[in-house]
Amino acid sequence: DAKTTQPNSMESNEEEPVHLPCNHSTISGTDYIHWYRQLPSQGPEYVIHGLTSNVNNRMASLAIAEDRKSSTLILHRATLRDAAVYYCILRAVYSGAGSYQLTFGKGTKLSVIP
Amino acid sequence: GAGVSQTPSNKVTEKGKYVELRCDPISGHTALYWYRQSLGQGPEFLIYFQGTGAADDSGLPNDRFFAVRPEGSVSTLKIQRTERGDSAVYLCASSPNRDQYNEQFFGPGTRLTVL
Helix, strand or coil: CCCCECCCEEEEECCCCEEEEEECCCCCCCEEEEEEEECCCCCCEEEEEECCCCEECCCCEEEECCCCCEEEEEECCCCHHHCEEEEEEEEECCCCCCCCCCCCCCCEEEEEEC | CCCCEEECCEEEECCCCCEEEEEECCCCCCEEEEEEECCCCCCEEEEEEECCEEEECCCCCCCCEEEECCCCCCEEEEECCCCHHHCEEEEEEEECCCCCCCCCEECCCEEEEEC
């Protein structure tokens, strides 16, 4: 499976934009890039996903490099509620065994400073 | 609407005992997943159900772990002869179907402590 690399931790000031990087240099052409986050003492929650084009939703934006070897999750205005561990995950588009579950790394722990 | 629920929220047991952890997925979701999360780590896949059948159980660590989903809704994860190393948060997730594009909805987890 293609792997992702993320910084262990990042800090942001409240109400400032946050850019969370993810490297996935061995990504294949049919891998989708998914982001989940896990707030303290909760299960992970879906944030956003994309394939090639940049994506926006109510929670965040996803910027994907042209060569797809890296991506950046953008929180436009960090709030204290955004303090969480953010996971960048690749999901393969094929129907074989192992293709349906999420493979989590250690993620990036984001701290938001008031 | 109701999300994924898991019971109990906390379970403390003694080494060697048997435990059952329950997951109620979102109504109508056919895909159900179990994950295990140790302290400081990301969740680790255990087993995946599509309907009533276990489509992929490759993540179960050994034969002490077993899961069922008899009617295609509620699932139970069963651990026999528990060991201290089984202590972790056990997470359940569901999705509308097995499509890789679909997000998985996670429950709050069951924290298992084996003394």
